[in-house]
Amino acid sequence: MSAATADPALKGPLAGSVRLGFLMLYAMVFVLAAGWLTTNLRQVPPDSRAVVFRFGRVNRVQEAGLLLAWPTPIEQVRLLPAPDKQIAYKVQAQQTGFQSDETDMQLEPNDDVIHLQGDRDLNNSAYIMTGDGNVVSLDATLFYTITDPTAYLLVEDHVLPALQRTFLASAIYLAASRHLDDFLVAQPDQTDVDANNASDPKVVALAARRQALRSDLVATMNERLTALRATGQDLGVSISRVDLVALLPPVAKAAFDAVLTAAQIADQGAAAARTDAARMTQEADRQRDELLAAASAAADERIRTAMASTDPVDALEAQETPANRDTLLSHAYQDQIAAILQRVGDVTAIDMRGGKQLVLPGPTP
Known part of the structure; x- marks a missing residue:
């Protein structure tokens, strides 16, 4: 009797509500499961590539296109730039918090301030010495590409510091065999170069040397990265370009600017003197031409007068014979x-x- 009375209850409105609730719960769980299963179903942009980790280890690298991967935490996806995309990195100069009287500013003599040579060398570490004994500071921006995503992700936090150290070592190595004019136009008076004349062969040669310096810097950095790769310390990157701006110490820059100003004033004076000399030469040539023209005209007139005076004699000579002479x-x-x-x-x-x-x-x- 109790079972018969229980069956109608199970088929009542309450039982239908419970069944509907469970169906909605099943549907929700199904939707959530489908959403979880498709979390790593994505489109890789054309300028990127995807690195797929399976349980924390690199499983594969997917280029641009549709990516099918297991959901997290089975597989994780990390997007990286495409192989041909250049990434810019601004090389940070060393900040010591101190201005040196040898490079950054000129201090008045003060008995309370003692400069030790070691401190000066440390505070001037942002400058490198060139082969001709000058110093220069390099403001550089590196452009690199990711050649090996697996190696790059393993040492990602160390890539930028390693690139900075590689740049400084390569710059010091190359600067030791270069002159200051290979970095910037600083001594045109010593190289006999007209910096304002872009067609001057010497200006073209200096520009080619500065471009070659940047190319050599890229090549040297890549050689060092290759050496790291050979020792098992691959950074997974390659340098493609270096934008380099060379700066002189402020005190030296002021002195160089004064020299350049004096050289420009001297060049202007020489140009004015050449202009005056050319004008005087032209005036002398004009006067010479006038004198030559006047002398030639006078000579022609005298010749014509003499010829007119000798015409009767010539006529007599034409008619002369031994009989009537x-x-x-x-x-x-x-x-x-x-x-x-x-x-x-x-x-x-x-x-x-x-x-x-x-x-x-x-x-x-």
């Missing part, structure tokens, strides 16, 4: 002597072989 000369003499006698007042003719004189009256005034 005396007659032509007599006629020419008479013509010329008549013109001469017309311009004189009187003429006294003396016969050198006798004592007779002949006085001819001239024209009446």
